Amino acid sequence: MSRIDDLPPLRDVIARHGLAAKKALGQNFLLDLNVTARIARAAEIAPGDLVYEVGPGPGGLTRALLAAGADVVAVERDERCLEALAEIAAAYAPGRLTVIPGDALAVDETAVLGARPAKVVANLPYNVGTALLIRWLSADPWPPWWRSLTLMFQKEVADRLIAGPREDAYSRLSIMAQWRCRVRHHFDLSPKAFVPPPKVTSTVVGLIPLPAPRHECRLSALETVTANAFGQRRKMLRQSLKGLAVPAERLLEAAGVVPTARAEELDIAAFAALARALAEPPFRDA
Incomplete structure (x- = not known):
């Protein structure tokens, strides 16, 4: 042409x-x-x-x-x-x-x-x-x-x-x-x-x-979790999520995520689970 x-x-x-x-x-x-x-x-x-x-x-x-x-x-x-x-x-x-x-x-x-x-x-x-x-x-x-x-x-x-x-x-x-x-x-x-x-x-x-996101969670919570997790992507999540001002290990437990995992290892479903946990009590009110 x-x-x-x-x-x-x-x-x-x-x-x-x-x-x-x-x-x-x-x-x-x-x-x-x-x-x-x-x-x-x-x-x-x-x-x-x-x-x-x-x-x-x-x-x-x-x-x-x-x-x-x-x-x-x-x-x-x-x-x-x-x-x-x-x-x-x-x-x-x-x-x-x-x-x-x-x-x-x-x-x-x-x-x-x-x-x-x-x-x-x-x-x-x-x-x-x-x-x-x-x-x-x-x-x-x-x-x-x-x-x-x-x-x-x-x-x-x-x-x-x-x-x-x-x-x-x-x-x-x-x-x-x-x-x-x-x-x-x-x-x-x-x-x-x-x-x-x-x-x-x-x-x-x-x-x-997509008609709806692949996994239910709030956009704002997902943005917050991923920003903290990938801000120190090589560190374990129990360390990189300390910037959330909530008990990181308790949040990870609530989401069913291993505390020693790193951001680069988690799939979208796991990040959505973290975002859902962050948006619910007791973490929402922390």
């Missing part, structure tokens, strides 16, 4: 608008339209889908999403890119592409998207990617406003999303993602696919929200 639309090549767009990527904005532009089309296929975009995109830059992925038939709402912080995105919007029917200038961390997605469920598809800026993901995973109520997340991260972040117990990448992020979602590795991308090339490999992952 050499073309997906009648718009100019992305390199020409970048040169004409002077869109050198800014490190301060975490920008690495993806120019290969074959790759952006592959991302759209991974997201299973169908005509009529509503897609929410963060950080479209000059619009390479945006064009692939539109070509696949989606209506796109894109949030772009870099004012330099707005004119290039306006040219894309003008090439499609009115309403197919809506561009919101601003910081995605400050956007109320439900306000800009309305009641229509959306798929989130984005080559996330490296400097805000994890923060946005945690916010989306913490959506209340659940199931969330988004139908799926198809996101590009640094490979080390993607590895954390997919990792299981006793794997080096297993972390708080692994638990938060897998507690509420089915997580899938789609494919890796070489740094050569970007301008400028980053120093790391990138990975596209997919997350599909």
